[in-house]
Amino acid sequence: MKALVLEEAMKLAFRDSPTPKPGFREVLIRVKAVGICGSDVHGMDGSTGRRRPPVIMGHEASGVIEELGTGVSSFRVGDRVTFDSTIWCGECPYCRSGRVNLCDHRRVLGVSCDEYRQEGAFAEYVVVPDRILFPIPEALDFVGAALTEPVAVVAHAAALTPIQRNETLLVVGTGLIGLLLIQVLRSGHSGRIVAVDLDQTRLDQAEKFGADHTFLATNPDLAAEIRDLTGGRGADRAFEAVGATAPIKTAVSCVRKGGSVTLIGNLSPQIDLPLQTVVTRELTLYGSCAIAGEYPLALDLMARNKIDHRGVVSAVRPLAEGASWFDKLYRKEPGLLKVVLEP
Secondary structure, eight states: EEEEEEEEEEEEEEEEOOOOOOTTTTEEEEEEEEOOOHHHHHHTSSSSBBBHHHHHOOOEEEEEEEOOTTOOOOOOOOOOOOSSSSEEOSSHHHHTTTTTOOOOOOOEETTSSSSSSEOOOSSSSEEEEEGGGEETTTTHHHHTTTTTTHHHHHHHHHHHSSSOTOOEEEOOOOSOOOOOOOOHHHHHSOOOOEEEEEEEHHHHHHHHHHHHEEETTTTTTTTHHHHHHHHSEEEEEEOOOOOSSHHHHHHHHEEEEEEEEEEEOSSSSSSOOOOHHHHHTEEEEEEEOSSSSSSHHHHHHHHHTTOOOGGEEEEEEEEEGHHHHHHHHHHHHHTTOOOEEOO
């Protein structure tokens, strides 16, 4: 099969690679669409230590079942499917309690690290366990289905946050995750949504997708203006979708006493946290990791056009051109959000 292989840091090659074979309770999927995730872009240069060459990256994908391994009974050859990015064991205490994202033996597709190597979906074929498969609704095409993973990620963050009716929700960072989060929040909540970013173009998109108010992060009076919007209190719930010190400080400074900040972004392994503010204002911090059962919801929202998934797709290009699109994303070429590749 042809695959986009990370051969060394900053070097991707579109070349022949062995076609994997499905084992017990596994299926072979012919990949139809696969999205480039920010974690793949950051992993390409070797700085994260999570994409050690040689490896086939990619975990946001959809396709058609080509072959069944032994023991597979719930799916058939020809089924249109997407799949979780996390391979969970199903046996550990976390899996048995439904918190599969915290599985003791968790593997992520397209990741190669100290603990394991799991080839991903930037290829013509990929093998995954049948337990992480989900059928694609008829109303959703393969490109849309490839976005199920990031939509489910933000749906998980929303689900674990104790949002009450008519609360003011603050989203800091309006890249792909932030824009999808605004849409998920708007689909289920009637309260006010406020978006903050460094880029006015992204803020304009945030308004299009449901934000009621937008502010540039560089506004020196940002916290005061958000308090003015909320009767002097501040936002009830904040979501941080970047993962760096400055936006996390923004989220903390703009939330009310007794409120919460949900951390989705994972860009920096460590940050400078304003501890005294968190303690004295009695804030609750939630860390949101991956997905724990939100795939059906994500698929349903997109199939019913509650999420404008096409509105965040900047380009759909052949997998053979993948290296050049990785380079564009790595250099932060203006206007790019989600790039989807087709093998």
